[in-house]
Amino acid sequence: MAVSVVLFTADLRLHDHPPLRAALNGSRQVVPLFVRDPGVAAAGFAVPNRLAFLADCLRDLDAGLRTRGGRLVVRSGDVVEAVCAVAAEAGADEVRMAADVSGYAQLRERRLRRALEADGRRLHVHDAVTAAVAPGVVTPAASDHFAVFTPYFRHWSGQRLRGVLDAPPSVPVPPGIGSEELPSRSALPGISPGLAEGGEAAGRKRLAAWLRSGVAAYAERHDDLAGDATSRLSPHLHFGTLSAVELVHRARRAGGPGAEAFVRQIAWRDFHRQVLAARPDAARADYRTRHDRWRSERAARDDIEAWREGRTGYPVIDAAMRQLRHEGWMHNRARLLTASFLTKTLYVDWRVGARHFLELLVDGDLANNQLNWQWVAGTGTDTRPNRVLNPVAQARRHDADGAYVRRWVPELADVAGAAVHEPWKPRGARGTPPVGTYPDPIVDLADGLARFARARGRG
Ligand code: FAD
Numbered sequence: 001m002a003v004s005v006v007l008f009t010a011d012l013r014l015h016d017h018p019p020l021r022a023a024l025n026g027s028r029q030v031v032p033l034f035v036r037d038p039g040v041a042a043a044g045f046a047v048p049n050r051l052a053f054l055a056d057c058l059r060d061l062d063a064g065l066r067t068r069g070g071r072l073v074v075r076s077g078d079v080v081e082a083v084c085a086v087a088a089e090a091g092a093d094e095v096r097m098a099a100d101v102s103g104y105a106q107l108r109e110r111r112l113r114r115a116l117e118a119d120g121r122r123l124h125v126h127d128a129v130t131a132a133v134a135p136g137v138v139t140p141a142a143s144d145h146f147a148v149f150t151p152y153f154r155h156w157s158g159q160r161l162r163g164v165l166d167a168p169p170s171v172p173v174p175p176g177i178g179s180e181e182l183p184s185r186s187a188l189p190g191i192s193p194g195l196a197e198g199g200e201a202a203g204r205k206r207l208a209a210w211l212r213s214g215v216a217a218y219a220e221r222h223d224d225l226a227g228d229a230t231s232r233l234s235p236h237l238h239f240g241t242l243s244a245v246e247l248v249h250r251a252r253r254a255g256g257p258g259a260e261a262f263v264r265q266i267a268w269r270d271f272h273r274q275v276l277a278a279r280p281d282a283a284r285a286d287y288r289t290r291h292d293r294w295r296s297e298r299a300a301r302d303d304i305e306a307w308r309e310g311r312t313g314y315p316v317i318d319a320a321m322r323q324l325r326h327e328g329w330m331h332n333r334a335r336l337l338t339a340s341f342l343t344k345t346l347y348v349d350w351r352v353g354a355r356h357f358l359e360l361l362v363d364g365d366l367a368n369n370q371l372n373w374q375w376v377a378g379t380g381t382d383t384r385p386n387r388v389l390n391p392v393a394q395a396r397r398h399d400a401d402g403a404y405v406r407r408w409v410p411e412l413a414d415v416a417g418a419a420v421h422e423p424w425k426p427r428g429a430r431g432t433p434p435v436g437t438y439p440d441p442i443v444d445l446a447d448g449l450a451r452f453a454r455a456r457g458r459g
Contacts, residue, residue: 003090003174005031007083007097008072009105011129011240012057013200014064014167018126019096021165029174031090032065034058035083036076036183043104044355049328049362052185053198057239059182060199070171073179080111087121090174094122098129098240101273102366103280131270132244133159135277145278147287147381149271156267164246192328195362196235203236207247211254218258223333225316225395226403230332231262234363237269244269269368275381276367283370284351286379290456294349303346306442307338308356310409313441315421316395317341319408326408328362333398339376340389345448347455350377378456386456388449395421411438 004023011017012034023030040046062072075082087095095116099109113123127134138155139145146152185191185198196202210231221229236242248266251259276282286292297304306312310321320334330338335357342353354373358364374380378387395418399405402420406413412420419425423438 003027003029003031003092005033005083005087005090005092005095007079007095008032008034008061009098009130009240010100010238011098011243012054012061013203013241013243014061014068014171015200015204016165016243016246017167018129018162018165019098019124020171021168022124022126023094023096024168024171027094029090029172030070031073031086031092031173031177032061032070032171033073033075033083033086034061035079036074036180037079037082038077039079039104039108044358045364047359047364048188048190049192049195049360050364051183052188052191052195053235053239053362055183055185055188056198056202057200057241059184060201060241062182064167064200065171065173068168068171070173071179072182073173073177074182076180079108080115083112084115084119086177087116088119090177092121094124096124096126099125099127099134100130101135101277101280102283106277106280128162128245130240130244131273132156132161132248132266133270135270135274138274143278145274146271147275148383149268149381152271152274153264153267156270161245161248164243164249192326192360192362194327196232196327196329198235198239198241200241203233203241206231206233206236207242207250211250215251215254215262216256216258219261220258222261223398225319225331225333225399226401226407228331232329234365234368235329237266238363238365238368271381272367272371275371282374282380283366287371287374287381288379288385290379290385292347292349292377292379292455295347297349297352300346300348303442304342304348304352306439307342307346307348307353311439312341312443313424313439314341314391315402315405315409315412315423315438316391316399319405322408324357324360328360330361331404333394334404335372336376337389337391337394339373341391343373343377344388344452345391345443345445347448347451350374350379386452388452390445392421392445409438411436 004027006020006023065071116123133156221227248263251263310318317338320330320338324330342348343350350373354370357369375382378385402418405420
């Protein structure tokens, strides 16, 4: 075969890339293509933090291809039209790409297949590129997907993963295929000041450091808010600058309880992907309705605003929401607490919170974000849908010394120890609450809980 097009989507890497390797094995030349798709922007997904990270990824991918004699071709426009146009210009027989799970991705694949076949070309879609275990590979007897994690994980763990592929030594690209300029993060306004660097090189560096000196302690330390002892690989998994298959192999090779706990989290990612692949509507609709009558956005407007801006008067919640704004990232425990606070204590619709997270998270991911929000709200796959996380008790447990709160809430920087979690309480001999500008709590936890219990018919 003469020429293949490889369409890069959420797999922006050269290592362990099955579509690229298959194209290079079967064809003399390959066009590595990325399409800036206005459909993604129209769906509200093109937000500054992810656009900036994406710009880094595309530049790094292009640089990696150039050291191998190739380059990245970037086009803008409807993805199907753009791919067909490039395939025609290059005289390609086939297009290869990774499978993905959202309703949008599934529709894209169907449209692309039809359009290419009408032109006499083939579309090859590769599984286990964006996931370690692709949706549909493990299923229960009576359904097309698992709705509960524990049995899913048992089956997932028994799967034999494909081997890891090296990055190709050379990528010959046909001449004369026009490309747009690569985007640059410096041209983008509104980026979080502490946003991580994108790109495969940055991802591989972080992974190597993680396996060297982070993963061993993951089992004990992953919930330590101030310790920041998780991998922070999520944006690299989201953009595919790292391969989930490679991560699992390398973590298993490292071995030990930390690596085991880490691999379990990668399985959570696959779990949510197989749910969304089977139920794309779960991006918007309750996966399992509890017949909630959430407070209207108008009635809860002030509470929602206080939550978004990190001034609820609950220090751990405010610290987390400020971390999100500053870094475009938030610790998993903090995501659980802030989501529980919004949905269960304030009784605000999970979609309001999920939307805000997607506006800021650099790892903002339809499967992981919407289904984790649903898990916390009790409309998803949690087998205990009415559990509520108490922000004070949780803060005392996971930020025992209060260092996480002091890092993100400067108004409380002078409050020592765990007292920082309850700034409304009189402290010490002087007996006065310490804080001038820090707000009072916007809700009484017991009132919030009672409202939630009534709403779920348990009060
Ligand atoms: P680590 O603890 O080092 O875990 C390694 C990897 O495992 C992560 O990078 C991630 O890919 C995966 N993982 C970890 N926890 C989960 C989980 N609970 N569910 C699924 N996969 C997991 N993750 C996203 O990638 N994108 C999102 O948009 C997102 N939104 C979330 C919203 C809420 C309300 C909650 C509770 C969780 C959300 N998560 C999301 C899951 C999790 O919080 C992040 O993946 C994790 O905090 C990323 O940090 P890390 O890479 O250091 O994770």
